[in-house]
Amino acid sequence: MSDQKNRQKTVPMLTYWTHRYVLVLLASLVILAVVSGISMQLRTYEHIYNLLEMRAEQLSDSYTRSGDNTSFRERMRYEEVERPRFGPRITDVVQVADAQGNVLTLIKDKGPGRDSPALNKLSARHGEVLAGEKVREKLYIDSQTWLRVGVPIIKDGVAVRALYISMPARNILLETRRLYLALALLTGIITLAGWLVLYHLSRRLTRPLREIAAAAQCIAGGRYDPELPDNVKEKELQQLVTSFRNMARQLKQLESLRTDLLAGVSHELRTPITSVRGMVQAVHDRVVTGDEADEFLRITLNESKRLQQMVDELLDFSAFEAGAAPIKKNVIDIKSLAEEVTRQMECSPEFTGIVFELLTPGEPVWVKGDAGRLRQILLNFFNNSRKASATIIKITLLLEKSSIIIDIADNGKGIAPSHQPYIFERFYRGFGGKSGKQGLGLGLTISRLLAEAHGGNIALIHTDGEGTAFSLTLPLAEEG
16 A cells, blocks of 8 residues: 555656756746846946936036026026936926025926925935935835935035935836846746756656666566667766666576576486385385395485485575574684595595595694584585596695685586586586586585685686686684
């Protein structure tokens, strides 16, 4: 139920990231547009205030030179200064007031709001202007915004009157609205273009992932040769594709090993069981008697031992896979152990005709390990050499500074190059001796696990048509 809910909540990566990118891009552009619009609006207001102040200062000088209100009105018709680019005249309303607050001159254009008492009323900061300061004000009259500046009229170095210029800000606001509209349109265009670019890039990026997901479904369905994307340029995706391809190849190999194992184990177990059953039945029914019956019992015992060995291998492997393999480590002389195992094999009927050559150091070689498990490793090497039709098995102990290297070389049939990468794989039975595939394919796997449990390792040194050589490396026991 939980898995079903999780599947229902998932969305394609392409949709997930493009939606979030568009939201982030849109939010960023909106914030940028708002900040830019406010900044430009403030700069526009600043520009208009500067123009008004410039005009007011010029009119103040004209008023001082004219000497009376009539002459001042006449001079205003001929004096032109810079006007704002928004269109309206900056001399919409001009006021001149004395120190007592009396309006001496009032010049205004025709238009809405110009007769408003609030506009004709002097500034509350009239005293600051008479003190020689310049003032800037923003008035809200009849739902309109007006800008007003006040400058002093200086005569003989003293501010005797104040001059005010007011103008409506409607054109500024109109231009600001146009600016916001342009910014909104630009934001939409950039967002759409960004989404299209990201959609294309995301689709290209997720294509290998979609193909890998489809390949995973194929593997889940039992097909181990799925189609994978080629020519992936992104390094990380290329590594993912390569790793997935290697995984599929290994899974195919493991599936082949599993199938081969089932057939092999069935055959390996059925053959001795059938043989034991037939021989015991013959002895029980008195079909054979005397020496022949004894021979049948001997063969039955050997087949039972073979069955026991296969069962032991399976149990050992299961224990190692579960991390519960019993390893009883003691300080032992690996030289004496190698000599003992070699002598036992020389006396074994199975190794008749095989010559053992043992080269060891003169002094004991102490390692910390399980004597029974180390014996198992050596016996596995010897049995593999016997199955490979070897007539000579050479064991060499090489003492290093902190380890002992045991080389086991034979002159039997080598391992084919196609089989060499898989010889340590579990259940791999791709090479054998006279009878081809033999055993469960766990011998070398268990041997390597045992070596690693002792802090050592097993490696294939070389193999060809003239023989095979393995090395077993073990750490020396610490002194004291």
